[in-house]
Amino acid sequence: MRRPGSLRDVERRGPPDRYLPRVRKLLYTGKGGVGKTTTSAATAAWAVARARANGHKDFRALVASADAAHSLGDVLGRDRLGPVPVEVAPGLDAVEIDPRVELERRWGRIHGYLVSLLRHQGIEEMVADELALLPGAEEITTLLAARGMANEGAYDLIVVDCAPTGSALRLLTAPDVVRSAARWLLRLQRGVAAIATPLARNLVAIPLPEAAVFREAEHLLYSELDGLRSWLTESDAHVRLVATPERIAVEEALRAHTDLALFGLACDVVIANRVLPPDAAREPFFHDAARRQAETLDVLRDAVAPVPLLLAALGEDEVIGIEALTAHGAELFGVERPDAILCHQPGLRFEATARGARVHLPLPHVAPGDLDVVKLDAELLLRTPTRRRALPLPRHLASYELTRALLRDGELRVDLERQPGATR
Ligand SMILES: Nc1ncnc2c1ncn2[C@@H]1O[C@H](COP(=O)(O)OP(=O)(O)OP(=O)(O)O)[C@@H](O)[C@H]1O
Ligand SMILES: [Mg+2]
Incomplete structure (x- = not known):
């Protein structure tokens, strides 16, 4: 159930056609191991703590892991998280999305048809079952699950911890890519169906899809994918890139910045994580490393401008548990609201x-x-x-x-x- 829009929502979100409470959406990605999960959890934990300390006692956030190699539970210092959101701190829920849980419900008929088609070609059932997972199906299901949870849970903020860059881009561009591919498929299939399915069924030696398969494919195509695409490209959705101050991580972040822009996905901040703190940088042993980091950070700052670059220092210890994450978020964002739009840029x-x-x-x-x-x-x-x-x-x-x-x-x-x- 959606929570009715409060006056705060109305004030914050402006004109009448936007009275419905909207969820601020942040999605983090970057090279493997740079600190995506830590930054995602820290953003959500600090956003809740800050909002509640400023009088917004009902502010709620969800941090969702969309990385199949989930480590959100570890970062939060919890044994287990599951595919249903659980409260990990007052106002903060967490979830590890499992696309396969929802795959059957959302793609059941299309999947069933493809399995029958493959089985007809003599392919064993178990293999057909795997093969019939359409490219992009897991990504789309993950996004649908995130959007569903964000809306149904009436959160003010959802932070999605995505997989490393390559998989994250597959996830974030799936609504666009699958839509293009599926539109061609559907056109082709409509051509076959126009021969009048019951008659064709007797003439053509392959199983033809039931009308319900078309209906399901069309619903997916025209409603779900468009809905997801606008969910990701609305003005309150941003992808944030995390990099460490090393050349390879920075190059990967810049490539991701281009790829995101190509698909109309906006980035409002880039985060450099594990920056040598000034004390350590003054140690003679770290002089060279500190100089290299400073040069790399200058390159990154110039390249992404006007998108701001925020720095998070390398801590003495791992950042684990709500308290450490909240403090990490506070230090990272300083005076900025972690859920604010930190850079407005015109899109397409x-x-x-x-x-x-x-x-x-x-x-x-x-x-x-x-x-x-x-x-x-x-x-x-x-x-x-x-x-x-x-x-x-x-x-x-x-x-x-x-x-x-x-x-x-x-x-x-x-x-x-x-x-x-x-x-x-
Ligand atoms: N600023 C920091 N200071 C100290 N330790 C950090 C910092 N940022 C992250 N870490 C630690 O580095 C490790 C990796 O961080 P994290 O899991 O957030 O990276 P990731 O980018 O999500 O990795 P993966 O690509 O495997 O998902 C964790 O043990 C985390 O506690
Ligand atoms: Mg991670």
């Missing part, structure tokens, strides 16, 4: 021009030679060295011609022009 936008339209897409850290831009009907196909995305355009731009693509100041600008004689 379309601008009308005299001859047509200009598309603006933030795309940091990309060299012009590393980007391909092609227009196909109502989509822009964008390709960086690591990823590609089919960016849907407003329908009326389908007939426009791509005349220029330019990368400037971390932004891609694409000019689309009306063809002479074409009508809008």
Whole structure:
């Protein structure tokens, strides 16, 4: 059950069409071992402690692990966490999402159909069962579970501790990627179904999907995936990148920054964790290490600006348990609210021009030679060295011609022009 919107919600969230309480969404990722789980739990624990100390006694947060190699329970100093949120401190719940728990409920019919198709090809049931897990199914289910918990639990904040960068990007881009792939599949399947399924069933030697499979696929496609995509790209959702002050971790964070931007996912802060504290840096033994760290941090700060870089010092001990995490969060965020939007940046936008339209897409850290831009009907196909995305355009731009693509100041600008004689 959703908690009714309090006056605080109304004041904070402004105009009438946004009266429904919204959940602030933060998703952390970065290279393996840099401190993602620690930072996620510290953000949530400090957000609750700070809000409650400032009079918001009903402030509640959920910290959710979306990393299959869960370690959130260890970081919180608890034996076990499960797939259902439990309270770990007043106002703070924690959960380790298990996509397989919900997979059956959400993908049951589609999965069943694919299993029957594979079994028909002579594939053993157990193998067919695994193969029929559509690419992206686990990622989508994980996101659906996080969104469901965030809404049903009436939280003010959800912090998602994602897996290391590669898997996290698969998770965060799944609504977009699966939607593109599934749209083609559905078009193809509709073509087959148009032969009239009952008749075709007798003529075609493969099992054809029941109408319910189409209905389920369509629901997933048009409602769930779009819903998830907007959940992740709403103005109160941000991905935060964690890196240690080492070149490899920083390079991975910058690549992730580009990839996130390509898919319209905003980043409002970058965190450098395990920075040598000033006392240690003054020790002769650490001089060189401290100098290298300072140089790496300068590179990172310049590269991500105007997104702020926050620093967390290397502690003497591991950061485990609510108390240590709360103190870690307080030190990391200083005077800032940990759940505030720490950087506002415009996302994808379309601008009308005299001859047509200009598309603006933030795309940091990309060299012009590393980007391909092609227009196909109502989509822009964008390709960086690591990823590609089919960016849907407003329908009326389908007939426009791509005349220029330019990368400037971390932004891609694409000019689309009306063809002479074409009508809008
Ligand atoms: N600033 C810090 N000072 C001291 N210890 C830290 C700090 N940040 C993290 N640690 C410790 O480093 C270890 C790894 O941290 P954590 O589990 O948060 O990393 P992770 O990025 O989530 O790792 P994985 O990629 O395996 O999920 C933990 O033991 C944690 O307590
Ligand atoms: Mg972790």
